Amino acid sequence: MTEIKNKRLAIDLDGIITKENPPHEWKETTPEFYEGWYTRVAPNTENISKVNVLYTWNKIMIYTARTEDYREITESWLRDNKVKYDALIMGKLPYDFLIDDHAAHSFEDFERLIKC
Numbered sequence: 624m625t626e627i628k629n630k631r632l633a634i635d636l637d638g639i640i641t642k643e644n645p646p647h648e649w650k651e652t653t654p655e656f657y658e659g660w661y662t663r664v665a666p667n668t669e670n671i672s673k674v675n676v677l678y679t680w681n682k683i684m685i686y687t688a689r690t691e692d693y694r695e696i697t698e699s700w701l702r703d704n705k706v707k708y709d710a711l712i713m714g715k716l717p718y719d720f721l722i723d724d725h726a727a728h729s730f731e732d733f734e735r736l737i738k739c
């Protein structure tokens with residue numbers, strides 16, 4: 624079970640819901656490379672199961688640095704991999720660290736809070 628209920632959860636896509644993050648040299652890579660990568664990236668099935676449990680009691684916002692150009696491919700991948708969510712937010716801020724006075728949780732917190 625989970626202690627998290629009636630919350631809006633923002634969950635990163637690549638590296639959390641997918642098994643890996645795309646290569647960092649993305650600016651030097653073609654859009655076709657990314658279309659292929661986004662289509663074929665493996666799902667993190669363990670995390671998807673947790674997200675789907677959280678979806679029962681919470682609002683799930685999946686966010687990603689992927690641009691709007693890749694929304695259709697991304698929605699299709701999420702559908703194929705049976706990810707339950709309420710919103711998909713494309714184009715996250717290009718930060719290395721996030722400093723926020725409202726709420727901040729690391730993936731380790733997520734792992735600790737979700738026990739399902």
Ligand SMILES: [Mg+2]
Nearest residue numbers: 635637638644
């Ligand atoms: Mg990521």
